[in-house]
Amino acid sequence: MVEYYSEVFKVLADATRLRVFNLFLASKESLCVCEIVDALGTPQYTVSKDLALLRYQGLVTVEKEGLWGYYRLKDDEPKNHELLAFLKKFLTGEILNNDRRKLMERLALRDQGKCVVGFVPKWELQQLMRERRVTAS
Numbered sequence: 463m464v465e466y467y468s469e470v471f472k473v474l475a476d477a478t479r480l481r482v483f484n485l486f487l488a489s490k491e492s493l494c495v496c497e498i499v500d501a502l503g504t505p506q507y508t509v510s511k512d513l514a515l516l517r518y519q520g521l522v523t524v525e526k527e528g529l530w531g532y533y534r535l536k537d538d539e540p541k542n543h544e545l546l547a548f549l550k551k552f553l554t555g556e557i558l559n560n561d562r563r564k565l566m567e568r569l570a571l572r573d574q575g576k577c578v579v580g581f582v583p584k585w586e587l588q589q590l591m592r593e594r595r596v597t598a599s
Contacts, residue, residue, distance in 0.1 A: 466541060473519045474549075478504060479512045481561055484553045486522060487546065488562040491569065492532035494577035500587055501565035530577065567591055 474480050481502055485493060498509050513533055516522045523536045537546055571579050571590055579590060 463541065467545070470519055470521065470545065473515050473521070476512070478502070478508060479516060480553070481558065482509060482512050483516065483521065483549070484558045484561060485565050486533070486535045487550050487553060488565060489569065491575065492525060492534040493565075494530060494532055496579065496581045497565065497568045497577055498533075499581070500568045501561055503564075506581065527576075532577075570594055 474483060481504075482498055485498055485501055495506060495509055495513065498504075498513075499506050502509065513522065513524075517524060517533075520539065521536055521542065522533050524531050524533050526532075535546065536542060568579075568587075568591075571577075571594055579587070582590070
């Protein structure tokens with residue numbers, strides 16, 4: 463078990479991967495790559511590479527729905543339960559809180575629980591979020 467945790471902490475030692483993982487801890491839902499990209503403001507290739515490493519380590523899993531891939535925490539693994547509880551407790555701070563806030567704004571654009579926006583320019587995403595806020599008011 464020590465070897466397993468050693469490898470997990472090596473993967474999570476990267477700041478971007480830790481931020482990605484933080485989003486999974488904050489959401490009960492599976493996340494689309496574009497939602498993670500928008501929440502972090504990080505290039506898609508970086509997020510995809512980090513998701514592949516998290517998946518290889520057994521921390522996340524992916525479910526394909528047509529062209530869309532939805533990633534979620536692999537929280538059904540007993541060896542991950544204590545690790546997830548530990549990380550939920552200690553992953554705090556302005557950057558991580560801001561990432562979680564941006565993710566919740568992005569998830570509000572979903573239709574029937576699924577991402578329908580995809581990859582769009584930042585200005586278009588901001589416009590969609592403003593429209594959503596006005597409609598929700």
